[in-house]
């Protein structure tokens with residue numbers, strides 16, 4: 001079977017260092033075969049985020065040729081299933097995991113498929129979800145709980161999932177003091193999930209609207225890094241340093257501050273995807289204080305499934321997470337606004353795809 005010949009998709013034809021100068025078009029792509037182990041999805045919602053911008057500017061490594069259908073995190077309804085697919089039916093409501101790992105390597109076999117070296121990512125290495133329909137491996141779907149709105153479900157596989165994965169990497173517990181550096185889409189969900197875990201949360205950003213929103217979402221304290229040195233303020237607030245810090249600002253400055261903000265024995269999670277090298281405290285100081293620095297990448301299928309469970313039982317409310325919805329036809333202009341952070345979005349989701 002093939003995809004629908006009347007399909008529309010937001011496609012990248014040429015990258016440019018500034019998003020608005022890149023060639024992104026909403027057009028009808030050539031139909032493609034849907035494999036026997038794949039399903040065809042009517043996409044109903046797809047989030048837009050910083051990694052999409054990195055694809056458009058060419059600053060993220062990418063396998064495969066242009067043009068490329070953009071879009072990483074999505075939710076929708078199964079339209080058709082391939083001949084070998086037995087676990088899913090047309091009409092099932094699902095979210096789509098962006099990564100297609102190999103399924104056979106050592107990492108894949110122990111459930112750390114986010115470390116698979118042969119992974120292909122939707123909207124980066126292969127056609128993504130900013131389209132009326134999308135063909136994807138049947139093993140990359142997560143069922144939606146009955147009551148979740150589809151535009152909220154769409155941001156769970158990547159935005160909320162990345163936050164959840166970083167919290168696990170931080171080893172956060174009841175009463176931990178966590179400093180979150182960067183209060184954008186992932187950072188705000190770090191805040192939500194850390195509060196859910198019983199942690200005290202200090203939020204750091206340079207944007208007054210983001211800081212105000214973090215207070216409204218339950219941050220115990222916020223620091224405007226354009227005014228104050230977060231390392232000094234965290235030390236004052238915590239009597240010497242926090243237990244944990246997570247950096248999602250995507251800047252070397254924030255990563256350095258995160259490392260220096262934790263007390264001896266603390267742990268720092270670097271989750272911002274930036275090509276900059278890490279320059280921070282001396283090796284001697286890190287050795288003496290036994291501060292741990294760990295990375296955090298993409299969420300696993302297990303992370304995402306657990307989040308939908310939390311939504312289903314009412315513990316996790318994503319009602320404030322999507323601050324704007326736009327149509328597929330508006331994607332090229334919206335990418336430019338997202339780069340400028342016009343309107344200070346938590347997450348923008350494309351909803352009018354069909």
Ligand SMILES: [Zn+2]
Nearest residue numbers: 102105108116
């Ligand atoms: Zn693998």
